[in-house]
Amino acid sequence: MLDAVRRWLGLGGSLPGWSEFSHWAEANQWTLKRTIAHDGWAMNDNPDHPGWRIEWGPAQRRFMSSHEFRIRFEVAQNSDVQALVLDRPLLARLDHEVYAQFTDHVQTRLDEETPEEMRWLAMHPKLSPNQMGVPLRDRYGAIGNDTEWVSRWLAGPIADALRKRADELPLEAVSAEPFMLRLARGQVVLRQSASRPDVPTLVRCIQVATAVDVALRHTA
Numbered sequence: 714m715l716d717a718v719r720r721w722l723g724l725g726g727s728l729p730g731w732s733e734f735s736h737w738a739e740a741n742q743w744t745l746k747r748t749i750a751h752d753g754w755a756m757n758d759n760p761d762h763p764g765w766r767i768e769w770g771p772a773q774r775r776f777m778s779s780h781e782f783r784i785r786f787e788v789a790q791n792s793d794v795q796a797l798v799l800d801r802p803l804l805a806r807l808d809h810e811v812y813a814q815f816t817d818h819v820q821t822r823l824d825e826e827t828p829e830e831m832r833w834l835a836m837h838p839k840l841s842p843n844q845m846g847v848p849l850r851d852r853y854g855a856i857g858n859d860t861e862w863v864s865r866w867l868a869g870p871i872a873d874a875l876r877k878r879a880d881e882l883p884l885e886a887v888s889a890e891p892f893m894l895r896l897a898r899g900q901v902v903l904r905q906s907a908s909r910p911d912v913p914t915l916v917r918c919i920q921v922a923t924a925v926d927v928a929l930r931h932t933a
Contacts, residue, residue: 728747728751728753728754729909729910730909730910730911730912731754733911733912734754734769734910734912734915737912737915738756741759742759742760742761743756743757743758743759743767744756744757744758744759748768748770752770752771753768753769753770753771753780754768754769754770755767755768756768762786762923762926764786764787765784765785765786765922766783766784766785766786767782767783767784767915767918767919768782768783768784768785769781769782769783769907769910769915770783772904772906773904774828774830774893774904775828776803776806776807776810776828776831776891777891777893777904777906778889778890778891778906778907778908779908780906780907780908780910781904781905781906781907782903782904782905782907782910782914782915782918783902783903783904784901784902784903784918784919784922785900785901785902785903786900786901786922786926787899787900787901788896788899788900788901788926788929789899794857794858794859794862794863794896794897795833795837795857795858795896795897796855796856796857796858796862796863796866796894796895796896796897797830797833797837797855797856797857797893797894797895797896798853798854798855798867798875798893798894798895799830799853799854799855799891799892799893799894800852800853800854800887800888800891800892800893801851801852801853801854802884802887802888802891803887803891803892803893804854807830807831807834808834810831811831811834811835814827829897830893830895833856834856836858837856837857837858838856838857838860839854839855839856839860840854840855840856840857840860840863840864840867841860844860844861844863844864845864845867846864846867846868846872848872848873848875848876849867849872849875849876849879852875852879852884852887853875853879855867866928866929867928869924869928870924870927870928871921871924871925871928873924874920874921874923874924875921875924877917877920878892878917878920878921881917889906890905890906890907890908891905891906892904892905892906893905894921894925896925896929901922901925901926901929903918903921903922903925905917905918
């Protein structure tokens, strides 16, 4: 009981990078709080990003690492579009898992326990290398229910932010700590594996999410 109270009061030890993120959040006008379970933290209430929520905590997808950054925000436009952008090593891994589930003699379909992103791989077409464009095609893959729209959406600020991220990270790093961006039902969710969180990784995520927000406001 005493241990539970200590965790609730924040006396059970610091989270990884807590001091670093506390200073960064204050300097950049984010409100930083521990989660109720005290296994991570959340940031919100930023005047430049109204409605955004940034989290770090245990991963919600088994194909990510132990912990992840998550950025979520709602968008008014394009609520019927479904799009998924991810590192190529993660795309290859999920493709293999989906194929194995389809061909396994015990389980011949993707059930509701399968993550939505994996079900999309069986439902939606992939963007071709030409649709991805030269800046992205070697490091990222994408799928969507309207590949022409997704291709237009990825061009411009999103391509610039994703290319900058790729330039700063070697391929072996993204294999161990993959990235995924999803647009569905009027919501953007960005996931970045981060077993040990650090501010530069979070800043790269915010740069990509900001480009996504800008692009959604300008893509018909």
